[in-house]
Amino acid sequence: MPRRRAFLTHIPVGLASLVAACRSRDRGTAPTAAAPAAGSSSAVASKPAPLLRDIPPAAPTLRWAPEHGDLVYTFGGAAPKHRVTSGTRIVSWTEDCFDGFVKTASDLPSKVMPPGHDNPQTGPFHVEGAEPGDTIAVHFVKLEPARDYAVSSFGPGFGALVGTDRTAMLAPDMPETSWRYDLDSTRSSARASSRDGRHSWDVPLAPFLGCLGVAPAAGEVRSTIVPGPFGGNMDCPEVRAGNTVFLGVNVPGALLSFGDGHYAMGDGEIMGAAIEGAMNVELYVELIKNEATPVPRIENSAEIMFVGSGRPLEDAARAPLSRRRRSPRRDPRRQPAGLTGRLPRRLRGAPACPRPRPRARGRRPGLEARADMSRRLDGDSQGAEAPALPAPERE
DSSP: OOHHHHGGGGSOOOEEEEEEEEEOOOTTSOOSSOOOOTTSHHHHHOOOOOSBOOOOTTOOEEEOOOOGGGOBOEESSSOOSEEEOTTEEEEEEEOOTTTTOOOSTTOOHHHHSOTTOSSOEEEEEEETTOOTTOEEEEEEEEEEESSSEEEEEEOTTOSTTSOOSSSOOSSOOOOOEEEEEEEOTTSSEEEEEOTTSSOEEEEEOOOEEEEEEOOOSTTOOEETTOEETTEESOOOTTSSTTOEEEEEOOSTTOOEEEEEEEEEOOSSOTTSOOEEOOEEEEEEEEEETTOOOSSOEEEOSSEEEEEEEESSHHHHHHHHHHHTTSOOOOOGGGSOTTBOSOOOGGGTTSOSSOOOOOOOTTOOOSSOOOOOOOBOTTSSEEEEEOOOOOOOOOO
């Protein structure tokens, strides 16, 4: 059994992560800036309308290409690598979830990866002035493949296709297998082949980061394979260029880190992994004082999403369902300098989610629902995405 997943057979499976989203719609018109499923051809061309229109010209820029020894393998418990101020642009790079050890279809994680080297993180970054009760806004400007190949792997004891000691299946485990995906010249799709060479397939790229988090509360040190209120290994395709992720600060400086580049993924890691690859990352960090964010929130100009993690699935659902009713009514006068003064429609009183209407050719219905019960790469969770929700009520 692969070392990176062996612990799963000794931990109760039931922790769930859930994303709830509300998409703006205009009555009688096609959806605006709707987020397609990751891995679809439309995901390549589509980009959310960002909250951050432009980076201020005078913004300081940190350019950092970490050495392998600079990477960390926990959220919390690691000394900051850099100190940044609010309004800093960070241009960096992050390794893939296999710590760069899986390069070919012959490389099996259980054979080539050192134990504990899952999902290496770039960081942490100490944000000056950040204190518990504040919020960090992480605007994703660019996420681009850093290599001309990516890898994926399936291992016994992990994923929705096999059993564990808590969820037994009659069928035996499938053998550990790896695949290598080679990117095309434009880096817009990746191709892989079956082990016998009889089949090959192309996957359009839709890059995002599987991990983004701050240090947990109460001095905890968490593995990079779990999610939580601090963010972590959320494996959410919405952590992508054009979106802004809001994370609550738990310790002085926040200690922000990121990693686990995904070149493409569906609505979950059913087999236990996505198309994994190193990523070039450009983001812009802002500090929002005196605004708490109990669960991670993701926004663009048309959508608001909440991420909840918990055991069982119902508890994971309750966190974002309750938070969407209490989402901050952002006053433009209180916004950080980089956030646009144009509030998303859902907070301006427009009907964000009208009643469902008949499906038109080439269109999705006005109220969408997707569900995925895939096992996540956090080692002790199952993931699901909830139906689209009504807009937060105005107060």
